[in-house]
Structure formats: structure tokens, C-alpha cells
Amino acid sequence: MAVKVLLNEDEIPRQWYNLAADLPSPLQPPLGPDGKPIGPEDLAPVFPMNLIEQEVSRERWIDIPEEILEILYRWRPSPLRRAVYLEKALNTPARIYYKDEGVSPPGSHKPNTAVAQAWYNKQFGIERITTETGAGQWGSALAFACAILGLKCKVYMVRISFDQKPFRKLMMNVWGAECVASPSMNTQAGRDVLAKHPDTPGSLGIAISEAIEDAVSDRSGKTRYSLGSVLNHVMLHQTIIGLEAKKQLAKIGEKKVDVVIGCAGGGSNFAGLAFPFVADKINGARIEIIPVEPSSCPTLTRAPFTYDHGDVAKMTPLLAMHTLGHEFVSPPIHAGGLRYHGMSPLVSQAVVEGLLTPRSMDQLHCYESALFWARTEGYIPAPETSHAIAAVIEEAKKAREEGKEKVILFNWSGHGLMDLSGYANYMEGKLVDYPLPEEELQESLRSLEGLPKAPIVKTGRW
Numbered sequence: 094m095a096v097k098v099l100l101n102e103d104e105i106p107r108q109w110y111n112l113a114a115d116l117p118s119p120l121q122p123p124l125g126p127d128g129k130p131i132g133p134e135d136l137a138p139v140f141p142m143n144l145i146e147q148e149v150s151r152e153r154w155i156d157i158p159e160e161i162l163e164i165l166y167r168w169r170p171s172p173l174r175r176a177v178y179l180e181k182a183l184n185t186p187a188r189i190y191y192k193d194e195g196v197s198p199p200g201s202h203k204p205n206t207a208v209a210q211a212w213y214n215k216q217f218g219i220e221r222i223t224t225e226t227g228a229g230q231w232g233s234a235l236a237f238a239c240a241i242l243g244l245k246c247k248v249y250m251v252r253i254s255f256d257q258k259p260f261r262k263l264m265m266n267v268w269g270a271e272c273v274a275s276p277s278m279n280t281q282a283g284r285d286v287l288a289k290h291p292d293t294p295g296s297l298g299i300a301i302s303e304a305i306e307d308a309v310s311d312r313s314g315k316t317r318y319s320l321g322s323v324l325n326h327v328m329l330h331q332t333i334i335g336l337e338a339k340k341q342l343a344k345i346g347e348k349k350v351d352v353v354i355g356c357a358g359g360g361s362n363f364a365g366l367a368f369p370f371v372a373d374k375i376n377g378a379r380i381e382i383i384p385v386e387p388s389s390c391p392t393l394t395r396a397p398f399t400y401d402h403g404d405v406a407k408m409t410p411l412l413a414m415h416t417l418g419h420e421f422v423s424p425p426i427h428a429g430g431l432r433y434h435g436m437s438p439l440v441s442q443a444v445v446e447g448l449l450t451p452r453s454m455d456q457l458h459c460y461e462s463a464l465f466w467a468r469t470e471g472y473i474p475a476p477e478t479s480h481a482i483a484a485v486i487e488e489a490k491k492a493r494e495e496g497k498e499k500v501i502l503f504n505w506s507g508h509g510l511m512d513l514s515g516y517a518n519y520m521e522g523k524l525v526d527y528p529l530p531e532e533e534l535q536e537s538l539r540s541l542e543g544l545p546k547a548p549i550v551k552t553g554r555w
């Protein structure tokens with residue numbers, strides 16, 4: 094029985110898929126501080142224009158430059174694996190497939206966009222890139238991409254992860270990047286937060302403020318900022334995952350997928366796998382598409398769809414998205430990559446439209462699922478990925494109860510070999526569930542007061 098489906102280099106997809114071209118209800122435009130839609134030139138101090146063009150593009154297919162593919166060949170096309178050992182252990186009639194994004198040098202899906210972003214920055218004449226990182230996967234992915242392309246890289250790492258995950262920082266250093274704990278004394282945004290909350294664990298929102306401030310205050314004009322998730326061009330770069338998966342499923346003779354699952358922090362690994370299947374759903378296919386988030390950071394399942402800033406210092410434009418409020422500081426759960434207050438506007442609009450059915454998971458259930466996976470399939474997943482696995486196991490059990498031969502596809506967004514301290518805490522019984530208390534949610538949503546409301550536009554077809 095085939096348990097892995099590989100593609101050759103010459104079978105790699107040569108275009109990215111842009112869901113913005115096909116969403117039945119339009120994306121709401123980003124707004125400036127005055128509440129008016131912003132134009133590409135407003136983003137120019139922060140991002141290079143070639144990436145801004147992708148951010149606002151409504152073209153369905155965008156060519157992947159040959160030089161980017163040359164770099165991606167190091168690990169792409171990534172394997173599509175079938176989780177036969179898990180299927181057997183669960184005694185399910187479902188066939189479970191997953192894209193293994195853990196095979197990239199930094200160990201997650203993130204270099205798919207890091208390489209593309211670094212390449213476009215270099216094309217535009219940029220010499221240095223700043224960014225934030227939560228668990229450290231994004232920082233290490235961008236550090237890797239900058240090393241390959243010969244760019245300087247500075248990473249602001251959320252303090253709690255900086256302390257919990259020293260090895261991610263060391264990976265960045267190996268790839269030649271500088272990494273500081275955020276909030277830091279390097280920026281006004283960081284100094285402001287530290288003055289008010291000297292013991293803060295930090296947050297992605299704070300780290301983003303610092304990284305943007307660093308980029309826009311470089312007078313030489315040779316520094317830009319890079320974001321690892323949330324934005325349209327990031328979702329775009331990740332669609333290579335789902336496009337490869339389609340070719341691989343066809344190669345192994347699967348005609349139809351019933352369930353598509355990915356964990357969702359800012360939405361990029363989920364979108365990367367799911368968007369090509371969302372296109373099928375828009376065109377009439379019956380597929381259940383499930384983003385999975387932590388119950389401690391329930392952006393899609395409990396937070397409103399409205400305009401909000403991407404960062405605490407309000408340096409980013411207002412984006413129409415599901416958001417817990419830009420001042421949200423997540424409880425320190427171990428899935429650091431799933432702690433962001435907002436969600437990709439593309440993913441959010443697809444949820445509004447009813448194309449996706451989000452689900453939330455408690456931390457302990459995720460670790461239990463991750464151990465079950467590791468003890469059957471063998472690979473140790475990232476704590477983020479364990480959220481997808483928990484949903485996959487639920488769906489596989491449901492298929493067993495219904496006696497249905499479903500095809501379940503999910504994104505194995507990364508390995509957990511740098512996250513073993515989280516596993517240690519779980520196995521020692523030190524972790525607890527922390528579904529976000531309603532009062533804390535309401536408190537956090539208060540930072541949305543006074544911001545424009547995003548219109549809820551949907552066709553009602555799903």
C-alpha cells in the first residue's frame with residue numbers, strides 16, 4: 094500500500110492560486126487611521142511594491158518566479174503521506190492524508206512565503222528585513238530565507254517564547270540573523286510597553302509594532318518589514334501546498350476529498366492547503382473545510398468580524414477580520430504560533446461566507462492527540478499541528494461511527510522537535526486547559542471600541 098506520494102521537481106506547481114479572485118463576496122478594503130480605504134502607496138514604507146501588488150491583486154493565478162522554485166526544490170514538492178498506522182489504530186474506514194511541511198530546513202510551512210518574500214524584497218533593492226516571531230518558527234524561516242538570499246534579518250521574538258524556546262533563537266543565529274526578546278528597549282513601542290508592564294510575556298501584536306517601527310525608521314530606505322501570516326500575499330505563497338496535494342491525490346487515484354483540516358493562527362498553513370479546495374467548493378464540490386484554533390485564543394469561533402489593527406501600537410492599517418482585539422495578550426499556552434489576536438482577512442471572509450466551519454480545541458486534548466499520533470505514525474508534531482490532528486482524530490472516529498469511507502486531508506504544518514519542553518510539561522502533568530473566560534474576551538474586545546465596523550457581506554449559498 095502506498096503510504097507516501099512524491100512528485101518530481103518538474104511536477105511542482107508553477108503558479109500560486111489567489112482566492113481573492115473567486116470569493117463570492119468581496120474582500121473589504123484595508124482602512125487607514127482616518128477610516129478611508131488605503132492605497133498601495135500607503136504601504137510602501139513598510140513593504141516593497143512588488144509584494145504590495147500581490148497583496149491587492151485580484152488575478153486568479155500568479156506565476157512563481159523560476160528563481161524562487163530553485164530555492165524551494167531543497168524540500169519541495171513536499172511528501173503527501175497517508176496516515177495508515179493511525180487509521181488502523183482508530184479502526185476507521187476513513188483514508189487520512191497529510192502534507193508533510195515538516196521537511197523544510199526550518200521544519201514548518203513558513204519558508205514557503207519566507208523565501209518568496211525575501212526574494213521579492215531583494216528584487217526591489219532591499220538589504221535588510223525586520224520581523225516578529227511568536228514560537229520562533231517564522232523568525233527561523235525568515236532567517237533561513239535571508240541567509241540563502243544574502244539579506245540581513247532582525248527578529249523581535251515574543252518574550253515568553255524567547256524564554257521557553259532558546260533553540261529557535263539559536264537556529265536564527267546559525268542562519269546569521271539577530272534575535273531580541275520583545276518587548277525590547279530597541280524601539281519606542283517596546284519601551285512604552287515595558288514602562289507600563291515590565292513583566293509582560295509579550296505578544297505578537299507588540300512584536301509586530303517593534304519590527305515595523307524598526308523598518309520604517311531606517312532612513313536609508315533599504316529596510317522593509319515582513320509578516321509571516323495573515324496578509325493576502327502570504328496566503329497566496331502558501332497555496333503551493335494545496336496545489337501539490339491535488340496533484341498527489343490524483344496520482345494515488347483519489348477522486349474526491351471530503352474533509353480538509355488545518356490549524357489556524359494567522360491562517361497561512363490552513364489557507365495554503367485549503368484555498369485550492371475552497372475554490373472547488375465555490376464551484377459546487379461538497380467538502381467540509383475546518384480551520385482549528387486553540388480554545389484559549391478563539392478568534393474564529395468566538396470573536397467578531399470587524400475592523401482592527403494587526404498590532405498593539407496601531408501601526409498597521411485596519412483589516413477586516415475576525416479579531417479578539419489588538420490588545421489581546423494570550424494566556425501562555427504552548428502552541429505559540431496560534432496565539433495571534435487576528436486572522437487572515439481572506440480566511441475571515443470565507444468564514445463569514447460560510448465556506449469554512451471553524452472549530453476550537455483545548456490544549457490537553459491536543460497534546461493527547463499529538464502523543465497518540467507520535468506513538469502510531471512516529472513523527473512528533475509541532476504543538477500547533479496537534480490542533481489539526483485532534484480534529485482529524487475526531488473526524489476519523491465520526492467516519493467510523495457513520496461507517497463512511499471518507500477522505501480526510503490535513504496539513505502537517507511542522508515538526509515538534511524544537512518544542513519538546515511543551516511535551517515535557519504535558520507529560521509531567523503541568524499543563525491545564527484555559528478556554529478563554531468570557532469576561533477576558535469582553536475586556537479584550539474593548540480595544541475595538543471606536544474603530545469602524547466591517548460590513549458582514551455574504552451570498553447565503555453556504
Ligand SMILES: *Cc1c(COP(=O)(O)O)cnc(C)c1O
Binds near residue numbers: 356361363478
Ligand atoms: C506558525 C505556525 C502555525 C500557525 O500559523 P499560520 O499562519 O496559522 O499557519 C501553525 N503550525 C506551525 C508548525 C507553525 O510554525
